[in-house]
Amino acid sequence: MSELKLENVSRWYGNVVAVNGVTMTIGPGVTGLLGPNGAGKSTLIHMMGGFLAPSSGTVTLDGAPIWRNPDVYRRLGLVPEREAAYDFITGAQFIQAMAKLHRLPDPDAAARRAIGLVEMDYAADRAIGNYSKGMKQRIKMASALVHDPPVLLLDEPFNGMDPRQRLQLMDLIRRMADEGRTILFSSHILEEVERLAGHIEVIVAGRHAASGDFRRIRRLMTDRPHLFLVRSADDRALAAAIIADGSARSVRLTDKGLQVEATDFQRFTWLLPQVAKQADVRLWEVSPADESLESVFSYLVAK
Numbered sequence: 001m002s003e004l005k006l007e008n009v010s011r012w013y014g015n016v017v018a019v020n021g022v023t024m025t026i027g028p029g030v031t032g033l034l035g036p037n038g039a040g041k042s043t044l045i046h047m048m049g050g051f052l053a054p055s056s057g058t059v060t061l062d063g064a065p066i067w068r069n070p071d072v073y074r075r076l077g078l079v080p081e082r083e084a085a086y087d088f089i090t091g092a093q094f095i096q097a098m099a100k101l102h103r104l105p106d107p108d109a110a111a112r113r114a115i116g117l118v119e120m121d122y123a124a125d126r127a128i129g130n131y132s133k134g135m136k137q138r139i140k141m142a143s144a145l146v147h148d149p150p151v152l153l154l155d156e157p158f159n160g161m162d163p164r165q166r167l168q169l170m171d172l173i174r175r176m177a178d179e180g181r182t183i184l185f186s187s188h189i190l191e192e193v194e195r196l197a198g199h200i201e202v203i204v205a206g207r208h209a210a211s212g213d214f215r216r217i218r219r220l221m222t223d224r225p226h227l228f229l230v231r232s233a234d235d236r237a238l239a240a241a242i243i244a245d246g247s248a249r250s251v252r253l254t255d256k257g258l259q260v261e262a263t264d265f266q267r268f269t270w271l272l273p274q275v276a277k278q279a280d281v282r283l284w285e286v287s288p289a290d291e292s293l294e295s296v297f298s299y300l301v302a303k
């Protein structure tokens with residue numbers, strides 16, 4: 001059983017701070033690394049995979065520093081976000097080449113085993129260029145599994161997949177975790193992480209924002225003030241009714257409509273139609289004004 005540990009890790013590119021003082025521990029099972037685009041997920045994964053040095057802090061696997069430590073590399077497999085192989089080689093050729101890079105004693109047998117694990121035997125002799133997105137993702141998994149590492153890092157593995165391919169890959173990742181591996185995958189979609197990860201680490205703007213199981217993360221995301229844009233036939237009358245009712249913290253009249261900050265999201269969405277009806281004001285539109293992932297996540301950071 002393997003454990004990845006990050007202690008006060010930062011990484012900057014010139015004067016861009018991509019990762020800022022992150023401390024976290026990732027143990028066996030599936031962990032989701034959740035955060036909006038540009039949050040620093042790939043940078044973290046590349047540091048854990050030994051492809052990038054931390055600018056400060058330490059990244060270790062079972063106590064051994066990862067950077068420039070080939071012994072540790074043998075125990076890690078990384079599935080990058082981008083395509084990893086030339087289009088014209090076959091899946092089997094790609095995996096055999098990876099087995100040789102790892103100097104495995106019997107590269108052909110290791111390649112066959114890895115291809116079998118991801119259930120790609122049927123397409124192993126076809127050129128990678130002809131694979132679907134899901135098949136490409138699975139062959140990348142095989143390349144990361146060829147040396148049978150106890151730790152698997154996957155960068156946005158579900159990007160661009162259709163629902164069936166997603167389910168297939170989720171199954172595969174679960175199977176790999178059931179065998180005792182430590183698996184980390186990144187995503188910017190909470191629902192995806194929810195379905196697969198027993199544990200979630202949230203990262204926003206390079207900082208570690210929260211961690212816990214999906215119930216805790218979901219609660220953190222919904223228990224917060226919500227900003228709504230409300231348009232109606234008579235915004236002034238509606239504003240007065242909302243204030244009188246007390247289900248919102250603030251109401252602002254803007255030229256786009258009413259900007260309402262609701263303290264209790266469920267109560268507000270339930271009460272608003274009733275308040276409008278009582279005030280005899282026709283509602284035209286109620287839309288969340290701050291539902292972008294960035295704003296949801298920045299709320300977590302500000303806590």
Ligand SMILES: Nc1ncnc2c1ncn2[C@@H]1O[C@H](COP(=O)(O)OP(=O)(O)OP(=O)(O)O)[C@@H](O)[C@H]1O
Binds near residue numbers: 043
């Ligand atoms: N090689 C680089 N040179 C300069 N800046 C970089 C480099 N790589 C990443 N960055 C910057 O560091 C920050 C974090 O990027 P990173 O790719 O780690 O985030 P991410 O969460 O993986 O995002 P995405 O999901 O969009 O890939 C971003 O602001 C990005 O522009």
